[in-house]
Amino acid sequence: MKRIGIVGCGAIGGFLAKRIDKEFRKTARIAGLCDIDRKKAALLAGKLSKRPPVLELDKLIKASDLIIEAASGSISAKICKSSIEKGKDVMIMSTGGLLGKNRLFRLAREKKARIILPSGAICGLDGLKSASMCKVKKVTLTTRKPPKGLRGAPFILEKGIDLDSITGEKVIFEGTAREAVKGFPKNVNVSAILSLAGIGANKTGVRIITSPEYMVNMHEIEIEGDFGRLVTRTENMPFPENPKTSFLAALSAAATLKQILEENLRIGT
Ligand SMILES: NC(=O)c1ccc[n+]([C@@H]2O[C@H](COP(=O)([O-])OP(=O)(O)OC[C@H]3O[C@@H](n4cnc5c(N)ncnc54)[C@H](O)[C@@H]3O)[C@@H](O)[C@H]2O)c1
Known part of the structure; x- marks a missing residue:
């Protein structure tokens, strides 16, 4: 027991x-x-x-x-x-x-x-772990979230981004996982676990895109290495008790x- x-x-x-x-x-x-x-x-x-x-x-x-x-x-x-x-x-x-x-x-x-x-809200860690047994050249995370999912993030406040004025798809952030961790602490778990399993927070790339038309939180991962290329996409339903957390x-x-x-x-x- x-x-x-x-x-x-x-x-x-x-x-x-x-x-x-x-x-x-x-x-x-x-x-x-x-x-x-x-x-x-x-x-x-x-x-x-x-x-x-x-x-x-x-x-x-x-x-x-x-x-x-x-x-x-x-x-x-x-x-x-x-x-x-x-x-x-x-x-x-x-x-x-x-x-x-x-x-x-x-x-x-x-x-x-x-x-x-645990792998949390993303898929593809199994492939990344296998790929890491040889050379991994590139790991990129692209996160798509509705504007309300980004509200209050330090990066949004610091840059004075008006989320309510966004009408179509907009790239809000592009940088390393380490920078993403600072700017978007609520997104940090996904980029952190990806960094830990792969090539580290300074080399893992993160892109955050928003649109008022997005209904779910979507995480896309792209990995390139000696093994070839891997792409995954997870479309996450929010957890009923806490919409910030994916089911x-x-x-x-x-x-x-x-x-x-x-x-x-x-x-x-
Ligand atoms: N690994 C992932 O992919 C992933 C995905 C979603 C959430 N998370 C993380 O998991 C954690 C829990 O998520 P959740 O949706 O259950 O959150 P939640 O807000 O529903 O619950 C968190 C609970 O922890 C308590 N708490 C906060 N600070 C505390 C402290 N210092 N000591 C003891 N208790 C404390 C709160 O009172 C609350 O009851 C969060 O940090 C969240 O960011 C990780």
Whole structure:
């Protein structure tokens, strides 16, 4: 029975807690829930069949074999460090918070703990990982989002871009993943995981395009290397409880958990 602690009881954390409570109850139990808003954690605990305790971060880590972070990029590196320091495995959803924190990967190796990063809202990481066994020349992410998905981003505010005046397709940003992380922190997870799996944040290219006609968040990935060329496109439905999060991101976390808990057959790279 794997004891799982969940940090962040919003859309993804809540979705995973309910899945563990029902589908994975034979192989896992929730050791505790944690949220900066204690009431949210208590509310979620009350919806589960075996009401798990609401714990502070340190106690939650102590009580768990696997910690799942689904909280915020501002705290994901701290949760990652505190977990692996105690030799505990950790699954991180706010991947953006790990960019530039390579020492955490070294620490995990020393402590024999695992850092697990689900693919989230994109497809193509399997191919990128295979391609990276040889030379990869180019990795580009093109994200298409409706204007409301970009509202409030530091880059938009800094450049004084009036999103309401945009009538057709418009390229809003072109740069490296490292620059995108700064300008569009809400987009950071996708570009961060792509950078970590491939050629790094300074070489991974990012383009952000908007149009009032877009109905879904779309991520296109283009990879070129010794293997050839790979193109993927993901058209993401928003998660009902949090439209900023793609449904596929929560599903990728559940699929990763299933693999950890139940699968003896591993499919894909
Ligand atoms: N990897 C990906 O592709 C991907 C995709 C979507 C979302 N995400 C990331 O996953 C995280 C969770 O997404 P979500 O849709 O569930 O968000 P959400 O806003 O629905 O839920 C986040 C929860 O975490 C809590 N929280 C915030 N800061 C906290 C802190 N410092 N300590 C403890 N709890 C804290 C909030 O109170 C909230 O309940 C976000 O950081 C999001 O950016 C990653």
